[in-house]
Amino acid sequence: MKTKLIALTALTGIIFTSCDKDEVPAPITVQTKSVNDLQADTIIGISSMGQPYGSGKYTLYSLETNAVIANTDSATTKWDIGFRGTTIITNGGNSGPGTGGAFVYTGTFSDLTIIPADSTFRLDSAPTSYAVKTGSGNGWYNYNGATQLITAIPGRILVIRTASGKYAKIEIQNYYKGGVTPDATASDNDKLTKQRYYTFRYAFQSNGSKNF
Template sequence: MRNSTATSILFLSVILFAACSKNETPVILNTLTSNTVNSLPADTIIGLVNGQPVGAGKFTFFSLANNKIIANSDSNSVNWDIAFRGTTIITNGGNSGPGAGGGFVYTGTFDALTAVPADSTIKVDNVPTSYAITTGSNKGWYVYDFVNNLITPIPGRVLVIKTASGKYAKVEILNYYKGGITPAATATDAIKTSFQRYYTFRYSYQGNGTKVF
């Protein structure tokens, strides 16, 4: 797959609970997978309808657990965790899919989010009334600058995702344009339109079922 898996690092870290007595030390294997996905197309623009740029209207489904795109035909399964269509992001749960997935938008940096906060609520999709990952400019993960016609992921927003199988992942969207570079504010609308709807994001997937990243 050309657009993904630029870096794939497998962390196998061993957390040792330091023993202060002769008791047997419990050992927890912490399986954290971190990846960056480049320029994942998400219903890219195919033409104009009534002058408005439109895509084919289809989601791009993605498995965080297996770091790959899942075919559209396989969308009614637990094989995918997250899907993208324009600025809309759905998770495999609620009325979006058969999985146990959900999520929410966390405010803070990716690196500082070392565990899903204990007091947080995992939301599920109830499309079109509400989304686990809130849609709309300045409400969820992105801001739309209508003066310059640009969509920019808001810095300090991390998508906390509960996967189809109930595991946890954190996702930071880095860019919304092809090649991971936002066009200049002065670029033509034609460039801004044809380059948009390409997600570059990094994520960490915790395979052991804990909320720790």
């Protein structure tokens, strides 16, 4: 796996957790990390029906340790999220033994400073429904039938509850190798072989609070 992990500049956010004037604001420091070219079941062939396929396995990832977790550990709580094509699973529901869940927040990465108290975390119920909704326009991406390109929808933040019940926010930025979506005029082959490479940034709150 050629995944490259880069820790970006540490993002320091000062959050007012309460409107009470007298309360001393608690400074919270959450690192924003970037992950580039995370392969997510890249295409290895085309079926006789003309459908592209990969090995069918999820790429499991630990947000806590910022590392790829082996598939042999799929039944453990070592991983928090998994990627296979455009489908994203969380370590919870019927996908894993953890307490994971997720929902999609509309807004910018920096807008989301606190997970609202009334938020509902969805659970995986594969294969019919996932915590992060599948399908074009439903969750994190758009599929353009004319260009046959997948684009991460800007302003969609995945709010993740990890396997151990902590919280993270993820902004998926690109689905293609090198973080660059091919041109609409690129060859079908380019569009197929360069897809399923995730570029995203995330912030993981290790203290268990819902603040970022």
